[in-house]
Amino acid sequence: MSEAILEVQNVTLKFGGLTALNDVSFHIDEGEILGLIGPNGAGKTTCFNAVTGVYRPTSGSILFRGTSIVGLKKHKITQQGIARTFQNIRLFPTMTALENVLVGADAQHSTGMLSALFRLPKHRREEKDGHDRAMELLRFMGIHRKADELAANLSYGDQRRLEIARAMATNPKLICLDEPAAGFNPAEKVELMNLIRKVRDQGFTVLLIEHDMKLVMGVTDRIVVLEFGRKIAEGSPAEIRDNPAVIAAYLGVDEEDAS
Numbered sequence: 001m002s003e004a005i006l007e008v009q010n011v012t013l014k015f016g017g018l019t020a021l022n023d024v025s026f027h028i029d030e031g032e033i034l035g036l037i038g039p040n041g042a043g044k045t046t047c048f049n050a051v052t053g054v055y056r057p058t059s060g061s062i063l064f065r066g067t068s069i070v071g072l073k074k075h076k077i078t079q080q081g082i083a084r085t086f087q088n089i090r091l092f093p094t095m096t097a098l099e100n101v102l103v104g105a106d107a108q109h110s111t112g113m114l115s116a117l118f119r120l121p122k123h124r125r126e127e128k129d130g131h132d133r134a135m136e137l138l139r140f141m142g143i144h145r146k147a148d149e150l151a152a153n154l155s156y157g158d159q160r161r162l163e164i165a166r167a168m169a170t171n172p173k174l175i176c177l178d179e180p181a182a183g184f185n186p187a188e189k190v191e192l193m194n195l196i197r198k199v200r201d202q203g204f205t206v207l208l209i210e211h212d213m214k215l216v217m218g219v220t221d222r223i224v225v226l227e228f229g230r231k232i233a234e235g236s237p238a239e240i241r242d243n244p245a246v247i248a249a250y251l252g253v254d255e256e257d258a259s
Contacts, residue, residue: 004063005030005174005205006051006082011060013050013229020046022229023060028174033196033206035216035237038226039249044209045087047226048176051207052084053077065173083172085163087179087209093152097143097162098134100151104169105130130169137165140198157188161195168204175199176207181215193219217241225249 004027013021021043028034036044049055051062053074062070069077083104091100138144141161146154151162160180167175177196181189189212196219200206210216216223217237225233225240227249233240240246 003030004028005065006207007061007063008047008051009061009063011047011050011057011062013046013055014058020229021050021057024226024229024231025060026224026231026234028205028207030173030205031200031203032221033200033208033219035208035210035220035223036226037210037213037216037223037240038232041228042226042249043229044226045178046229048084048178048207048209052082052176078170078172081171081173082176083167083170083174084176085160085167085178085180087182089159089163091151091159091163091166093150095151096148097138097151097154097158098131098147100162101134101137101166101169102130104166105133105171134165134169137168138162140168140202141165141195156183160184160192164195164199168199168202172204174205174207176209178209179211180208181210181212189215 006028008024008026011021011024012019024043024047036047038044046055050057053069053072053076056071061068064080064082069080069082072080092103135144135147138147141164143154143158143161146158151159154162164175164177164180181192184192193215196206196208208216208220220237222235223237223240224231225243225246232245232249233243235243
């Protein structure tokens, strides 16, 4: 039996009079690909933001590897082992592909400013290890030949791959992918499915938000469904596909009519 790497327990998140998440609970097992789906406005990205420290839950708990991460700063959560990508790509456009990935690698460096200033041996070691790891990840993504190109000059698909490489460079245990297939054509989505499986096979656990149901059904082990900030279903792709509440949420029909 795999152990839960992330546990979201009865999380509620309110913005004034708006309840964005309402008593949401789910877990992710180590080595699993879990899909988090739902109609627009269901609370998926809000849930990501709660897990990664952008928002602090109004109530409830979030445990990562058995330890609460509620209230930790975003960079501390990254250091704990959670990385993410964004629905809208957030690269450094005037930096090269290699430099973008090095930013991720720097998150795990332990040497400080003085060590960098005086080029002490430990800093030089970490710098070399970071460079080697960054090139390895660019090669893994198939964009190593573009290491010296500015991120702004890369194709949309390569920018998506670069953002995943940067997230992996932080040496996480859990990678949260926020709509990675947005803007992809069908062939690119097939490549992305294979890439997500390869990421999992490298030892990472994956939490995936995605609107493309074919991709979600094809790549996830389990799926959690949100609607209006509430969890309405959880199960295998086959179970979710036939769930009346899920059909009603996506098609806008009564559950009785959907069954």
